[in-house]
Amino acid sequence: MTEQVPGQFSLVLHSHLPWLAHHGRWPVGEEWLYQSWAATYLPVAEVLRTLAAEGRSHLLSLGITPVLAAQLDDPHCLAGMHHWLGNWQLRADEAAMAGNVALGRHEHRLAATASAEFEQHWRHGAAPVWRQLIDAEAIELLGGPLAHPFQPLLDSRLREFELAEGLADARHRWGHTPGGIWAPECGFTPGMEVEYDAAGVTHFMVDGPSLRGDSSLGRPVRDSEVVAFGRDLHVSYRVWSPKSGYPGHGAYRDFHHYDHATGLKPARVTGKTVAGPDKAPYDPELAAAAVVRDVDDFVQTVRERLIAESARIGRPALVVAAFDTELFGHWWHEGPQWLAQVLRKLPEAGVRVGTLADARAGGYVGEPVQLPDSSWGSGKDWRVWAGDQVRDLVELNEDIVRLTLDTLDKMRAAETGPALRDPVADQLLREAVLTVQSDWAFMVSKDSAAGYARERAHQHAHAVRELAAAVGAGQLAKAHRLAAGWGAADGLFPGLDARRLGRHAGSSAEPGSAAEGIT
Helix, strand or coil, X not given: CCCCCCCEEEEEEEECCCCCCCCCCCCCCHHHHHHHHHHHHHHHHHHHHHHHHCCCCCCEEEXXXXXXXXXXXXXXXXXXXXXXXXXXXXXXXXXXXXXXXXXXXXXXXXXXXXXXXXXXXXXXXXXXXXXXXXXXXXXXXXXXXXXXXXXXXXXXXXXXXXXXXXXXXXXXXXXXXXXXXXXXXXXXXXXXHHHXXXXXXXXXXXXXXXXXXXXXXXXXXXXXXXXXXXXXXXXXXXXXXXXXXXXXXXXXXXXXXXXXXXCECCEECCCCCCCHHHCCECCHHHHHHHHHHHHHHHHHHHHHHHHHHHHHHCCCCEEEEEEEHHHECCCXXXXXXXXXXXXXXXXXXXXXXXXXXXXXXXXXXXXXXXXXXXXXXXXXXXXXHHXXXXXXXXXHHHHHHHHHHHHHHHHHHCCCCCCCCCHHHHHHHHHHHHHCEHHHHHHHHCCCCHHHHHHHHXXXXXXXXXXXXXXXXXXXXXXXXXXXXXXXXXXXXXCCCHHHCCCCCCCCCCCCCCCCCCC
16 A cells, blocks of 8 residues: 555535426436436445445545435336336347447446346335445435525525425435535525524535635634535546546547437547547447546545645645536446546555545634635636526526515414414425526526526426415415425425424424424
8 A cells, every 4th residue: 555645535426406307308307317317326326335345434425415315216206217227228229239239238238237226226215225325334425405596595594494404304314414515506605604503514515716725624614613615626627627527538438429319329539529420439448448547647636636735734634526426427427437446546545535524523624714605606606596697587586485485474374273284385385495496597507408497497486376376365275276286296305394484584493393204
């Protein structure tokens, strides 16, 4: 083993998709979920399970958003995934029969492996998969708000509700309440640290520039004891730089080029200026050699960074590399191979690997920081979620949140006896939560399925308005019918209870606690 270097390296992965069940299939919708499940969640979980079986622990901090967890446990999605995996094998066979034997054989092996993994470990939902890894201390679980809102723009009353319910959802699914969270989009505005502290959050992720580029230690935020950990861009961009990141190297499978007859991806990147039809065929052996090369480069980069940062600050430093989990497999086909090799080779190279919780407990914390308005989006500010391109969505979100809160308050004021659970109130709140998912503004700003994103935002907004109008007109029977109809498509978090929404900003939830019945 190489001589130990000072400090600690932490890998952080953020697993998230918006609510896609019952909302279209192709090109955007459930297909997105099943592709990510097959290409990322199955192989990444298998990598972590294998490493845990080797006696390795504290491998990484894994964020799983409640809205994604809900889909991976949902019976409709589980059945859909089962069918999707079978269809993948059929498409692979079609490719082979059409003359592309190498592609067909490769994809068939992948599909058969994924099907076996799914049938053995996932058929009853993802919760047992993640819980096994948590209980084995292979990972630190990071939680988050229910449906991934861009928190700085959200009314604090709803913001506090989403966070409390999201942490309770994790407790219910996995028997563990996260101490750390991945704040959606790493979005922050001063004051949120107080809310985090009140919710029991001890640490969260921000982007490196939010800490003025010095992410060598975690930083308590303002006057709180809540610690912000920053992504080290020097190290993270070795992997996920749009200009020079590993997935863009010529031997790796090209994400964007499809064989339209089968939906499979037959080509390697070849070159950044090479047109799709001119790309060379994918060669798994060539790609495997590239993985080894890039693993060695990354391990060396981490070693050098730890040594340099520790010398600069005069104490052992922390280096945090953070990515969307979906990079590993869905976007970068070879990502799970790379991940497995990196997590084995870092300790062999003398690098201490640990979670964010380990870093906090181990004293990798510096002086407090006056954390500013920030995100990990373009410009490291809020432009992706609050810029001119999405001004209409910002205004829509504000209107819908105001209408939801006002309607719920009026419903409460009309109560004459003990507050009973109301499925209309619950569905109203559920649709509002889905309206303000950060994904819709991101997709519009990045011009990625922008039409689908706007349609989804307005669809959920329409549900809120329809329900609120029926309640306001005293048409309670109609309101119940509408709530049941919308709930057929948007029935996630069946334990969501509108009675737990605070009566005013900063209030404590009532009655009961969020831990009661979130499923």
